[in-house]
Amino acid sequence: MPTPSAPVTPPLPYTPRYPIRTERLDLRPVTPDDLPAIHAYQRRPEVCRYLYWGPLDEAGSRASVAAKAARTTLREPGDLLQLAVVVRESGTLVGDVTFVWRSSEHRQGGIGYVFHPDHAGHGYATEASRALLKLGFEELHLHRVQAELDGRNTASARLLERLGMRREGHLRENEFLDGEWSDEVVYAMLAREWRARQDERARQR
Numbered sequence: 001m002p003t004p005s006a007p008v009t010p011p012l013p014y015t016p017r018y019p020i021r022t023e024r025l026d027l028r029p030v031t032p033d034d035l036p037a038i039h040a041y042q043r044r045p046e047v048c049r050y051l052y053w054g055p056l057d058e059a060g061s062r063a064s065v066a067a068k069a070a071r072t073t074l075r076e077p078g079d080l081l082q083l084a085v086v087v088r089e090s091g092t093l094v095g096d097v098t099f100v101w102r103s104s105e106h107r108q109g110g111i112g113y114v115f116h117p118d119h120a121g122h123g124y125a126t127e128a129s130r131a132l133l134k135l136g137f138e139e140l141h142l143h144r145v146q147a148e149l150d151g152r153n154t155a156s157a158r159l160l161e162r163l164g165m166r167r168e169g170h171l172r173e174n175e176f177l178d179g180e181w182s183d184e185v186v187y188a189m190l191a192r193e194w195r196a197r198q199d200e201r202a203r204q205r
């Protein structure tokens with residue numbers, strides 16, 4: 001068992017083997033060709049309602065796609081992986097996910113996700129986010145993975161609860177966004193909870 005201050009393993013820089021495959025999805029690096037598919041949801045106000053950015057015009061999405069395309073490898077704490085989520089059977093890009101490696105010393109990470117509403121309600125975001133938890137706990141040996149959301153973002157809260165993450169905090173009016181005070185909610189999962197959940201899922205199969 002590594003000590004709390006053990007360095008992240010495997011050795012850095014760490015690049016996952018792409019694509020990361022789930023039952024229905026491939027998670028792979030973003031490319032400039034993904035601009036139309038990604039802009040199709042980044043431009044929609046309802047998608048960005050509880051995000052810190054957007055809606056984006058085409059130039060904004062082009063910059064966002066270029067930034068995401070460069071985030072495929074973890075070199076030091078603070079680095080992100082930003083991956084396109086593609087339905088393997090159809091080749092359709094349905095959204096993108098973010099994994100942040102927050103701390104080596106404290107073995108902490110975070111996840112985020114944005115999906116096109118046309119592809120909501122199929123469990124794709126849950127499935128892709130579960131792959132990020134697996135990466136964090138099983139490849140990077142993190143101790144804890146966290147997600148933060150606007151307190152009004154009930155679809156995101158349901159997703160995190162489906163993943164088995166715990167609602168740990170509700171911060172009242174700690175952010176001033178778009179001219180109003182808003183609450184932030186924090187969910188998290190520990191490595192031992194991930195393992196217990198995996199054991200439970202295996203038993204149910």
Ligand SMILES: CC(C)(COP(=O)(O)OP(=O)(O)OC[C@H]1O[C@@H](n2cnc3c(N)ncnc32)[C@H](O)[C@@H]1OP(=O)(O)O)[C@@H](O)C(=O)NCCC(=O)NCCS
Nearest residue numbers: 047113114115120121122123124125126148149155156158
């Ligand atoms: C947050 C967000 C990704 C959730 O999308 P979603 O479609 O609800 O999530 P999923 O793709 O996991 O689909 C889950 C839904 O599909 C249903 N579903 C169908 N098949 C499923 C399956 N095989 N597995 C899991 N859920 C399934 C679930 O019941 C659930 O519906 P419900 O929430 O009405 O109960 C989406 O609303 C979004 O992109 N919002 C804008 C960006 C954003 O706010 N990001 C989060 C910032 S914190």
